[in-house]
Amino acid sequence: MIVFDGNKTDFLISVENDTIAEEIEYNIYQKMRKRTVINEFRSWENSLEYMYKVLNDSEIPEDTGIAIEYNIPQTSKRVDFILSGYDLDENPNVIIIELKQWDRIQAVESQDGLVETYTGNALRKVVHPSYQAWSYAMMIKDYNAFVQMERIHLWPCAYLHNYRRRPNDVLDQPQYYEYLKDSPAFTRGEVARFRKFIKGYILKGDNRRLIYRIDNGKIHPSKSLQNAISSMLKGNKEFVMLDEQKVVYEEILYQSRKCMRDNKKRTIIVSGGPGTGKTVVAINLLAELTQEDQFVQYVSKNTAPRNVYLKKLKGQMKKSTIDNMFKGSGIYTDTEKNSVDTILVDEAHRLNEKSGIFKNIGENQIKEIIHSSLCNVFFIDERQRVTLSDIGSVAEIEKWAKQENSEITKMKLMSQFRCDGSDGYLAWVDDVLEIEDTANYDLKDINYDVKICDTPEQVREFIMEKNHEANRARILAGYCWNWISAGKNDTSVHDIKIGEFEMSWNLGNTSTFAIDDDSVNEVGCIHTSQGLEFDYVGVIIGEDLRYEKGHVVTDFQKRAKTDRSLSGIKKMFKENPQKALKEADEIIKNTYRTLLTRGMKGCYIYCVDSGLREYLKERAALTEGENKKY
Template identity: 50%
Template sequence: MIIYQNTAGGFVDDVVQNAIIDEIVAGFETQGVGGASQNEIRSWKNSLQYMSNLFYNCDVPTDADVAIEFQIPLTSRRVDFMISGRDINDNKNITIIELKQWEGNPTEPVPDKDGIVKTILGGGKRETTHPSYQAWSYSRLIEDFNLKVQQDEIELCPLAYLHNFDEQYRERLDHPAYKHYTKEAPVFLKQDVDNLSRVLESKIASTNSENLIQQIADSDLKPNKKLQDSLGAMLEANDEFTLIDSQKVVFERAVELAEKANQQNSKKVLIVEGGPGTGKTVVAINILAELIQEDYTAQYVSKNRAPRSVYKKKLRGDMLVKEIDHLFNGAGSYVSTSSNQFPALIADEAHRLNEESNFFGKGENQIMEIINASQFSVFFIDENQRVHIDDIGSRQEIKKFANQMNADIEEMELEAQFRCSGSDGYVAWLDDVLEIRDTANADGFDLEFDVRLYDDPQSLHHAIEQKNKAGTLSRVVAGYCWEWEKEGRSDSDYVDIEIGDYRKSWNRDGGDPWAIDEGSIDEVGCIHTCQGLEFDYVGVIIGPDMKYRDGEIVTDHEGRASTDYSLRGVKKMMNEDPEEAQKIVDEVVKNTYRTLLSRGLKGCYIYCCDDQLEDYLRTRLENINGSIEF
């Protein structure tokens, strides 16, 4: 989709005649994608004047094709400015220009994060993507999936133009941490008008009235060979992605259904139920890689950022994470996607899907949007891991929307348990202990799984540190019962959690994904940083949102931090319908701890803020014939 399209000469005329903003706004209305925001309009008024001035300064052909706000297929992202033609060697070329109004003084590098800088945005200093990374990533996505670009060998040349950014601050964007991106997509600043003019003249030296931009907008989508080979090699080299037993069965069936759906032009939906540690994500990643290698455009989808970040990093091998970034997408990315645009979408952690797709309240229902956007969709789900008041993912909801769109529905189950020392019994015991459901494991389970109960959090944390030091990936996590203060989110020395003399920082917002960042062993994680992931040993601090009173588990929404939105709105519900509100609180709190307590492959160490809950767990643990310590 292209919001504005013209020749270079026509674009300059529209700017000179003060018509360019009206033309772009009209383009939004014509495309039916809603109105432009005031921030976007201000940006166009500023930046497009500089682009017009640039054309006055260089000899780019006036009949070169120009596009503004070109929406990249498969995403909701739009390229600021594109110009196409033939370069000085007569090769087809499209130059991709990321425009920024940034000024140098408030901008600073963030070297511990990949492709991230900090600058003034929306009235405050915020982290955002480096302009070179942004331009490069747009170019990479088009190259990886656009058939026209691949077949016609169209060269894409990304660059960034920061027309207000003064030369004296150049080192803030040219920091060594950004070397890969600035090499692929050079940055041009306020004083670089002549240099940028010469670059554009070399890239767009002539035209053949080919309208290359429209051609790539209309092109079919297909993964390129380089991406296919790289993804296959990465999976083959990583034993963690090897499939066994029911994982292999589900994988083969999912691939078969995807092929049939696309060959027969019929919509198909597969629902895969699997408890903690059954390998849902491993199967999902394998399906993604296989379909990409079979020429199907596919994406891995999840609401949680943590598993997307961790598995991108695990999967990449020697590649940069960002080179496969576009294969992993958030669940709210398909609001305006046309029907069946994707051959396949793989929705992991589908129990976390919501109705509204983003913070602006757009979108009708993420389940519906995913099914609508794809010829084949697979949903990996564990309804007992719904840990937010807005979580709607369930078999019933998926079936409802699949039926509305006349999709064929199939259901499967992952049975093998690879976490908790391979025991379904431990998870069933947790369900009984937390009073989620009655199970046959009320008296315990028989396995070598290291469960320990500690009477102070410092001892628990030290034990987990020792496990991690011995070479087993181990982390401490907790219920979201302490405030995560904004000013301390990037500082591991900032104290968020205080329990007596125990003082720790919440999951630091920075660097590698928290679950696998080396520094994370000194911090405490929450449900949002570890759901969908696993450790060898997990230490769990059960906060004041869960207690034991009068012979039963009691949940308390007042024990949750205000910075956690998982129970947002429940106080109002307590006044309107206290019985239903308490039911929701019970589900969210109990499922949260069920999820945290089942993150361990080899063991789980527990501390309870509530003494009566500790006594209750001690009693329950005494019945287990396993490796139990107190």
């Protein structure tokens, strides 16, 4: 959808008359029924004055096509500025421009394509503007049938008109070369350079014909995108399906194909505990349905699993067209009904009600996902709700599916492929944490390596030793130690201290803690490990979980102040103590259940509370020699 379109002459006149921002504001309300906030209005006034300066060149044709705030079909993303026309050889060209008002940025080490800048009244990590423009261009190229058939050339770039570039500038650091090469960034004082770039592709106008055709192009995944995701899966042992996983996979394929044939909305809920292969099924579906010409997206609220599985698929590739297939759960607030063929929602228990940085956008993520897709699949484990804002449940999904007149199918993944094939350990965890009564009182005859350690140093020793095998062992902990802001990217700053034991929380400059080469030297939390698996985990249980008077008890007041998982619990406790304690108890126990079930082959546990430590030893029923040793 185009918010404002015209040719160069129309644009220049609107800017000269000081009406351009008002015209955009009016069109957004008429087409999207959205009110414009004052900051966005002022950004148009400011940025479009600079684009006026750039385009005020007689060599840029007067009938060059222009689109402002172009809403990429089937997404809530808007391209700031588009130019269209032809070069000297009559090749059709479209220039994608990302406009930024930033005047300073900081590089983010070890995280691909990210920078830090002041936005939304705070210093935040955001994508590099060149990456953003490139990703928008790839989204249009990979899914727009007109661009594919007519071989339209897309040329992304960024314009930071307030930013003064310096020698060896942060904007141009080597980690961003890959994006700058395909999507150059122009800054303050570089109008002539920017004009040269534009005139390299547009020397004859099209009077916005190309933009109009793109806006009305059918959504269709390109052959190159289909080949890319397919080739990445081939021979990748991480994504081989076994037994029940294959059964669930085939049923979802059948249901999704039915949706394409009869145009009827369907919701599929797949319940499964830790290690049942929910993500493996989701990734295989993403590849197969894309091969079948569907517009498919893999969605998760948590960035950690999304980024880790994307990296596992891409290998050493820094950027790939499949990047746009992996999305956060808050992107569907403005999308139209059934605009995506199939949405695959991993870790659906982590979905929130509202979206956005301040959780003030949209109505309900579950509703929006169901509304936006013809077929939607939710992979869920209700016992992995680990924050107060998590709303994902089977009942909640069913409620919104019924409201959207979506046919519901429920399935289960039962077999445990984590924990060395032993669901006995998982049942023991549920029983020992008093989450659910099971028949697994102890760990006798269970083929899984469990050790209850007397010191955190012992946990570290075991994990360091196991990690040498395949870089698949990590230390995890409950969120009972504050994250020291000065050390968020420095392992020499130790957030976690227990006696003489000291370690740093996982660093803030990476979103792939689970597979980074050096992250064994850091302690992961629930947010960087949920949805992922390792061969071995060491779990440090803080004082928020203790053993008192014959029961496992929780204490939300022992949680770190920097933890946002229980944000709002103190207010709830004042208003309704019983409800607050029940909510906190569920979340704290679910958190440790999740951490304790990340290892496929073994788990080494240390409890700060000595009573809990001795209780776990007793319940594990390890031999006397093992208890003394560990």
